[in-house]
Amino acid sequence: MTAQDRINDYWTGRAPAYDAYQQRPERRAADEVAWSGVWKDALPAGPLDVLDVGTGSGQVAMTLAGIGHRVTGIDLSEGMLERARAHAATAANAPGFRLGDAVAPDFPDASFDAVVNRYVMWTLRDPETALANWIRLLRPGGTVAVIDSTWFTDRSELGFYDEEIQAALPLAAATSIHATEKVLRAAGLHDVTVTALDAIRELDETFGVAPGHHVLTQYLITGRRLTGRP
Structure with a gap:
């Protein structure tokens, strides 16, 4: 079993608890407002x-679909995809979810206007290759x-x-x-920016964070492909 197989199994095992945390009723409405604002700022007006x-249980994909985009979500954890598909079954303009590798997504060149992820960069086995492949997929x-x-x-906190x-x-x-940020710049993206997500930190301070985590500033990092070549 490869390291990636073990990562997939870990997140499948975590899927029920992870999804339940993402859907906490006391925070859900505030999250929808805040994250919709983050993604509206991150991407051009759509539909894109x-x-x-690395869609996980699909919260980002659902948020993006909710603001009008046409969204495909991929993940290597079948347990996470099961959760994502259950959410999509109740939604209008629902994302499509399929098994797929974040490092090497299996789509034709220039298939998308945007490639996004949340809480995925840290757990990529080869971020440089991933960025090259994402740029290839961009128009x-x-x-x-x-x-x-x-x-x-x-590193002791990575014991899982x-x-x-x-x-x-x-x-x-x-x-x-x-x-x-350096990975995005080295990949050849233009206009790379880093934005602290203060509204999300405020929500974390108000409602608390997942067990084993601390309140930290989260960041949005964006870059653009300007021409037909990365």
């Missing part, structure tokens, strides 16, 4: 064709938009992944969000 890589002028933070600056997995994830223990 958007690929959500000229398309956007890459990622959201992440420095979740595990102390074994040592082999930890060693395979270059950004897992990054001490600055600029490590993620």
